[in-house]
Structure formats: structure tokens, C-alpha cells
Amino acid sequence: MSALIEVRGLRYRYDDGTQALNGIDFDLRPGDCVALLGANGSGKTTFVLHLNGLLTGEGFVKVCGLPVTKENLPAIRAKIGMVFQDSDEQLFMPSVLEDVAFGPANQGLKIEEATARAHTALTQVGMDWAAAKAPYHLSAGEKRRVALAGVLAMDPEILVLDEPTTYLDPPGQRELLKLLKELPQAKILVTHDIPFAQSLATRAVFFEKGKVVAEGSVSQVVGQFDWHL
Amino acid sequence: MHHVLVEQWSRRASWLHRRDARGKLLALVAILIAIGTTRIDAHAALAAYALLLITALLAARLPVISILLRSASVLPFTGTFALVSWIAGDAPRAISLLEKSYLSALAALLLISTTPLPRLFAGLESLGVPRLINLTVQFLYRYLFVISEQAQHMRLASRCRSSGKNNHGTRSRFAAATGSLAVLFARSYGRAEGVHRAMLSRGFAGHFPLLAAPRFTLADGGFLTAAIASALLVRVGL
Amino acid sequence: MHIPDGFLTPPVWATLDILAVPCVGILTRRAQRATDESKLPLLGVLGAFVFAAQMINFPVGPGVSGHLVGGTLLAATLGPAPATVVMTAIIALQALVFQDGGILCLGANVFNMAIAGVLAGYLPYRLLSKRKSLALFSGAFLSVLVSACLALAELLSSGVKMPSGILGVSLGFFVVSALIEGGITVAVVKAIDRLNPAWVPAPQQSPRRQTGWIAVAAIVLAVAGILFASAAPDGIEKLSSDLGIASQTKALFSTPLADYDFKALPSEWLRKAAAGLCGLALIYIACLGLERLLRRRALPEA
Numbered sequence: 001m002s003a004l005i006e007v008r009g010l011r012y013r014y015d016d017g018t019q020a021l022n023g024i025d026f027d028l029r030p031g032d033c034v035a036l037l038g039a040n041g042s043g044k045t046t047f048v049l050h051l052n053g054l055l056t057g058e059g060f061v062k063v064c065g066l067p068v069t070k071e072n073l074p075a076i077r078a079k080i081g082m083v084f085q086d087s088d089e090q091l092f093m094p095s096v097l098e099d100v101a102f103g104p105a106n107q108g109l110k111i112e113e114a115t116a117r118a119h120t121a122l123t124q125v126g127m128d129w130a131a132a133k134a135p136y137h138l139s140a141g142e143k144r145r146v147a148l149a150g151v152l153a154m155d156p157e158i159l160v161l162d163e164p165t166t167y168l169d170p171p172g173q174r175e176l177l178k179l180l181k182e183l184p185q186a187k188i189l190v191t192h193d194i195p196f197a198q199s200l201a202t203r204a205v206f207f208e209k210g211k212v213v214a215e216g217s218v219s220q221v222v223g224q225f226d227w228h229l
Numbered sequence: 230m231h232h233v234l235v236e237q238w239s240r241r242a243s244w245l246h247r248r249d250a251r252g253k254l255l256a257l258v259a260i261l262i263a264i265g266t267t268r269i270d271a272h273a274a275l276a277a278y279a280l281l282l283i284t285a286l287l288a289a290r291l292p293v294i295s296i297l298l299r300s301a302s303v304l305p306f307t308g309t310f311a312l313v314s315w316i317a318g319d320a321p322r323a324i325s326l327l328e329k330s331y332l333s334a335l336a337a338l339l340l341i342s343t344t345p346l347p348r349l350f351a352g353l354e355s356l357g358v359p360r361l362i363n364l365t366v367q368f369l370y371r372y373l374f375v376i377s378e379q380a381q382h383m384r385l386a387s388r389c390r391s392s393g394k395n396n397h398g399t400r401s402r403f404a405a406a407t408g409s410l411a412v413l414f415a416r417s418y419g420r421a422e423g424v425h426r427a428m429l430s431r432g433f434a435g436h437f438p439l440l441a442a443p444r445f446t447l448a449d450g451g452f453l454t455a456a457i458a459s460a461l462l463v464r465v466g467l
Numbered sequence: 468m469h470i471p472d473g474f475l476t477p478p479v480w481a482t483l484d485i486l487a488v489p490c491v492g493i494l495t496r497r498a499q500r501a502t503d504e505s506k507l508p509l510l511g512v513l514g515a516f517v518f519a520a521q522m523i524n525f526p527v528g529p530g531v532s533g534h535l536v537g538g539t540l541l542a543a544t545l546g547p548a549p550a551t552v553v554m555t556a557i558i559a560l561q562a563l564v565f566q567d568g569g570i571l572c573l574g575a576n577v578f579n580m581a582i583a584g585v586l587a588g589y590l591p592y593r594l595l596s597k598r599k600s601l602a603l604f605s606g607a608f609l610s611v612l613v614s615a616c617l618a619l620a621e622l623l624s625s626g627v628k629m630p631s632g633i634l635g636v637s638l639g640f641f642v643v644s645a646l647i648e649g650g651i652t653v654a655v656v657k658a659i660d661r662l663n664p665a666w667v668p669a670p671q672q673s674p675r676r677q678t679g680w681i682a683v684a685a686i687v688l689a690v691a692g693i694l695f696a697s698a699a700p701d702g703i704e705k706l707s708s709d710l711g712i713a714s715q716t717k718a719l720f721s722t723p724l725a726d727y728d729f730k731a732l733p734s735e736w737l738r739k740a741a742a743g744l745c746g747l748a749l750i751y752i753a754c755l756g757l758e759r760l761l762r763r764r765a766l767p768e769a
Contacts, residue, residue, distance in 0.1 A: 098347060102433075154432070
């Protein structure tokens with residue numbers, strides 16, 4: 001099967017001259033769940049921001065067969081669902097339902113269809129009861145679920161999750177894990193949470209100074225870099 | 230906190246809660262105009278408005294006493310001016326200032342306690358409030374609590390640091406406050422960029438999708454007519 | 468100072484609503500052109516920042532503290548038109564959700580703080596772009612003073628009586644608040660500038676010095692003028708009767724309303740309102756005209 005994501009020789013330099021990415025090669029295949037590990041500032045988040053064109057560097061990035069170019073951005077952003085670390089930034093609409101319907105409405109769906117999709121996605125994450133609520137009345141775990149519903153409503157083929165377990169209590173983490181395991185999409189996890197990565201990811205990639213320096217099973221990579229508590 | 234309670238009220242179910250936000254906004258303006266143009270010595274008319282508003286509170290199944298108390302938040306400001314007017318020898322105006330500003334605040338609180346904000350924003354938009362302002366109000370309200378919470382944390386943190394050291398002069402505390410605000414600004418700026426990133430990731434292309442504008446039903450028309458008629462009746466009749 | 472409903476008389480709030488609507492409309496359209504789509508959330512989030520900033524107290528002396536009002540800070544960081552939009556949003560939210568400030572007199576509050584306040588705060592900043600601290604200080608000072616004086620003038624023209632002693636104390640209080648706002652604004656904007664200079668963009672090319680200063684002077688004089696006119700309408704009346712225009716003015720302002728049921732409104736009240744409103748209308752026209760002028764001068768260079 002062809003790769004969902006293909007990255008070759010990706011380089012990116014920040015405005016201040018820091019070389020954030022220094023030649024990354026990466027592949028994601030259907031059914032994969034890859035954990036991106038590495039120190040803070042090693043380029044993991046910068047890397048995932050290239051996948052849907054929020055940042056553009058030198059090199060070559062292809063998502064679902066489409067090169068990441070300006071013309072392809074709407075299609076690519078519909079295929080990659082990004083869940084950011086801070087749910088408060090992700091949930092910006094006045095009510096949960098409007099927020100989850102935001103993505104589908106941007107895809108050009110009629111408002112009734114978008115709302116229907118939003119309800120389906122909310123049901124999928126067990127949050128339909130909160131549809132009329134304002135986001136700031138939700139707990140951290142609930143917000144994370146709604147954020148996930150917001151991207152699921154767009155029917156993506158890939159999920160990118162940036163530090164999905166931060167701010168979640170252990171039961172919240174457990175429920176999120178269960179939910180993510182049930183979702184069929186290929187996934188990329190950016191995380192420091194090794195137990196979480198071990199229970200979910202099929203593969204791990206280790207970032208160091210803007211480069212991928214190791215690849216393998218989560219336990220292998222963790223062992224190689226002494227990457228645990 | 231104020232808004233949390235009001236928001237819970239706004240999500241209750243009653244005939245008044247179900248009315249269209251535009252109808253309620255226009256009804257509010259009508260009653261405010263009636264109150265505003267009433268003679269300052271027409272206490273009977275002002276009492277009638279109060280009765281009207283309390284009837285609406287009861288119809289909306291809202292906690293009357295709490296809302297009556299809450300509307301008093303306008304009184305410190307009004308009270309100051311009432312006192313000044315009274316000192317200046319204009320006692321009737323002093324009383325009227327208190328009455329009118331209190332009733333106006335009560336009417337505004339009635340609207341906000343029967344209308345969830347998303348619906349109010351949608352109503353304002355279809356009444357012609359510019360999109361940019363409406364979006365700004367929405368984002369403002371959305372992040373008000375998030376950023377206020379950060380401000381609280383910073384205040385707490387700076388209090389923890391400064392406790393026990395009484396030699397902290399005004400100058401250094403001023404500098405600390407300045408630093409806090411600058412950092413709060415930086416975080417707010419960063420947050421806005423994060424929000425924009427999240428918007429783009431979900432396909433934002435420059436236009437906010439509008440959820441379907443609610444329909445203005447016959448009942449809404451009836452409510453608006455009744456509200457205007459009763460305001461007018463009191464204004465002209467009493 | 469957010470004026471609640473019940474204070475201003477109908478001619479005062481109605482006029483200010485009518486003035487504020489096109490003003491906000493024009494500024495919103497300008498803001499829309501000046502704001503690229505990526506800044507949409509920024510306006511709201513910075514509005515929330517200004518709201519939250521009021522929780523942080525700045526000690527300025529023994530037992531005295533103040534907090535940021537923010538109009539000038541917003542104008543310096545976002546530009547004047549977007550700053551007006553943000554201030555309007557803040558004032559509207561305060562009126563609707565927090566019952567802080569009235570709804571009928573939303574136009575008055577928006578005019579005082581979001582339009583006149585922001586413009587008065589921005590003009591010096593734009594004129595003195597080379598001496599940033601002085602510009603920010605005088606901008607913030609003017610901004611608060613102009614807003615407060617306008618609010619006071621509106622109250623006085625609505626017939627709220629104030630003994631001259633109290634009036635003097637209030638004015639003194641306004642000046643102190645304005646000085647505090649100046650100090651806080653300079654300190655905070657400089658600190659923000661140190662964190663990231665891109666957050667405090669230099670104002671657009673300065674217009675010709677003189678025009679700008681005339682603009683500032685005109686605003687200050689006009690505000691002082693209406694304040695005086697509304698505080699001492701008798702003086703104005705005496706002046707105009709000396710000049711022989713009082714009767715015409717009276718006729719002009721009472722005739723259109725004579726057919727309606729305005730008997731409840733004493734004619735003295737009308738005169739006061741008229742005096743105040745004429746002044747406000749003048750300021751409005753002055754602000755708008757100057758802004759146009761400044762923009763036109765800035766355009767060829769931009």
C-alpha cells in the first residue's frame with residue numbers, strides 16, 4: 001500500500017536563524033501509529049506543523065499522494081486532523097456544537113449536514129450531551145474529547161496528536177487511550193508520555209536537533225536513549 | 230462568579246427562553262426607551278415597569294430575588310451621582326437616577342438570563358452588527374476566562390514572591406506589575422497565534438461559517454408586540 | 468467611566484448613538500482592510516487581555532493604585548482602527564453581559580472611550596513617533612482625560628447637577644487617573660517592546676507635524692469647551708444673549724419638538740442638552756475630518 005505521508009529531506013530554519021529541522025525523512029502507512037519522541041526543542045512539533053502546511057520548509061512533503069502546496073492545502077487539511085496540546089486554543093467557537101461543526105462547514109458542507117456530522121463525531125467521543133455547552137465549562141478531559149471530535153467531524157485519514165495526555169488525570173488518560181485505540185485512522189503522537197506511547201504506538205521515531213536519529217519499536221527507542229523516568 | 234450563574238440561568242427552559250434573540254433585544258430596547266423617557270416624578274409608571282419586569286422573571290422561572298439583588302450592581306455608580314445630585318439640591322433627580330438605572334440594569338439582566346450568548350451573538354449579527362465586531366466580541370468572551378485565570382495565577386505568584394519582604398517599595402512593585410502585564414500580553418499574543426493555527430488546521434479560509442439563522446416565528450412576533458405594547462401603555466397611561 | 472442607562476436624557480443618548488454608528492462602521496471597515504485574516508483571533512484575545520489586565524494593580528503611591536485602561540496600548544499595538552473595534556467589543560460586552568454601562572447609552576460610552584479615547588490616544592503616538600515614551604504618555608493621558616471629560620459633559624448636559632466643588636474634585640481625579648494611565652501605558656508598552664519589537668509596530672509615516680498638533684490641540688480645546696459649556700450653560704446663555712443669538716437658538720431647538728409630548732422636559736434642559744450636543748457634534752466632525760486629513764497625507768508616502 002502506498003504511504004499516507006511521505007517526507008524527504010525536510011529542512012526548516014526559524015526567522016531567528018535556528019535550524020529547527022535538518023533533513024527529515026519520514027513515512028506513515030495506513031494503520032500506523034507512530035510516536036515522535038525526543039527532547040523539548042528537538043523539532044517534533046515543528047515537524048508536524050509542516051504536514052498540513054502551517055509551516056513550509058525546503059524538501060518534499062506528500063500527504064495522501066498530494067504534495068503540500070498552496071492549492072492542495074484545503075484537501076490536505078481535510079485529510080489530516082490535528083489535535084493541539086492546548087484545547088483552549090483548539091476550541092474557539094462559543095459552543096461545543098458550533099466548534100465541532102466548524103471544520104465540516106469549512107469543507108463546504110451545508111449547515112444542516114455540518115451539524116449532523118458534528119453530532120455524529122460528538123457521539124463517537126461520548127460528548128454529544130455537551131453539544132450546547134460553552135467550551136470553558138468543560139473539564140480538561142472533556143475538552144480534549146471535543147477537540148478530537150472537531151477533527152473527526154472532518155472525516156480525516158490521519159490524526160496528529162500533540163501531547164494528548166497533558167492536563168489529563170489518569171482516568172482521563174485511560175479513557176482517551178481506549179477511544180484512540182478504537183479509531184481506525186493512522187496516527188502520529190507527539191509525546192513525552194512513554195507508557196501512553198507504549199500502549200498505543202506501533203512504532204517510534206526519535207528526534208534530536210532537527211533530525212530523526214532512531215526508529216524502531218517504542219521499547220527499543222526508549223531503551224536506546226534511556227528515555228524514561 | 231457572576232457570568233457562570235447567569236449562563237446557567239440562560240440555558241433554562243421556558244417560553245421566554247425559547248423566544249428569538251432578536252425579538253428579545255428589540256423588546257429590551259423598547260422598554261429601556263420607555264423607562265428612559267418617563268418623567269422623573271412618575272413613580273407609578275416606574276413601579277409598573279418594575280412589575281412588568283418581575284412578571285417576566287416569574288414567567289421565565291428565574292430566581293427573582295437573586296436577579297433583583299444582582300441588578301443592584303449598578304447602584305454604587307448611580308449612588309455616587311445620586312448623592313451628588315441630592316447635595317446639589319435636586320432630590321427628585323437623585324431618586325429618579327436610582328430608579329431608572331436600576332430598572333434598566335434589571336431589564337438588561339433579564340435579557341442575558343433568558344438568552345444563551347451564542348444565540349444572542351447570532352441575533353446581533355442578523356440585526357446588522359458588523360461581522361468583525363461580532364467576531365471580536367465572541368473571541369473576547371471565549372478567552373476572557375482563560376486569560377483572566379492566567380492573570381489571577383500571576384497575581385497569586387507575585388504575592389507569594391513578595392510575601393514577607395516589607396521593604397518592597399512602590400517602584401519595585403510597579404515594575405513587577407509591569408512585567409506581569411507584559412508577560413500576559415505575550416501569552417495572549419501567543420494564544421491568538423495558536424487559535425489561528427487551530428482554525429487553519431480545520432480548513433478556515435477567511436470566512437466563519439454561520440450556523441443557520443434562527444427563524445422569527447409568530448410567537449416571537451407576538452412576544453415583541455406584547456412587550457412594546459405594554460411598555461407603551463405604561464409610558465403613555467401612567 | 469461607563470455611563471449606565473437612566474442617566475442621559477433621550478436627546479443626548481440618541482444623538483450619540485446616531486453619531487457612533489457610522490463612526491464605528493467606518494472604523495470597522497478600515498480595520499477590516501488593515502487586519503489580515505490571521506489577526507482575527509488576535510483582536511478578541513487582546514480584548515480579553517485588556518479585560519484581564521484590570522485585575523493587576525499598579526501601586527502608584529501610599530495606598531493609591533491604578534490599573535490599565537488600555538485604549539492607547541491597543542492603538543499602539545494594533546493600530547487605531549482595530550483598537551476602536553476591540554474597545555467597542557469590550558464596551559458592548561460589558562453592557563450586555565456584565566450590566567456595566569447602559570445599552571441605550573452604548574453609543575455614548577463607545578464614543579467616549581472607543582472613538583474619541585482611542586483617537587486621542589493614538590494621535591500623539593503617531594506625531595511623536597521618534598520620542599516613543601513621551602508619545603505614549605501623552606497619548607494615554609489624553610485618552611483617559613478626553614473620555615472622562617466627555618462622559619462628564621454628557622452627564623451635565625443631561626441635567627445631572629454637580630456643585631462646582633465636586634466638579635473640581637472630579638476633574639482633579641480625572642487628571643490623576645490620566646497621569647496613572649500614562650505611566651502604566653509607557654511602562655507596559657516598553658516592556659512589551661523589549662519582549663518582541665514586532666508587537667509594537669512603528670506608526671505609519673507621520674503626517675505633517677503642524678496639522679497633527681493642530682489636531683491634538685483642537686481635540687483638547689473642543690473637549691474643554693463642551694465641558695465648560697455643559698457645566699456652565701448659564702454663562703454660555705449669557706454670552707449668546709449678549710450676542711443676540713439666544714432667541715434664535717431657543718427657537719431652533721424647541722420648534723421641531725414642540726408638537727410632541729415633551730412638556731415633561733423643561734426647556735432649560737433642552738438648552739443644556741443642545742449646548743452639549745453641538746459641542747459633541749463638533750468634536751465628532753473634527754475627529755473624523757482630521758483622521759481623513761491625516762490619512763490622505765499619509766497615503767502618498769505609504
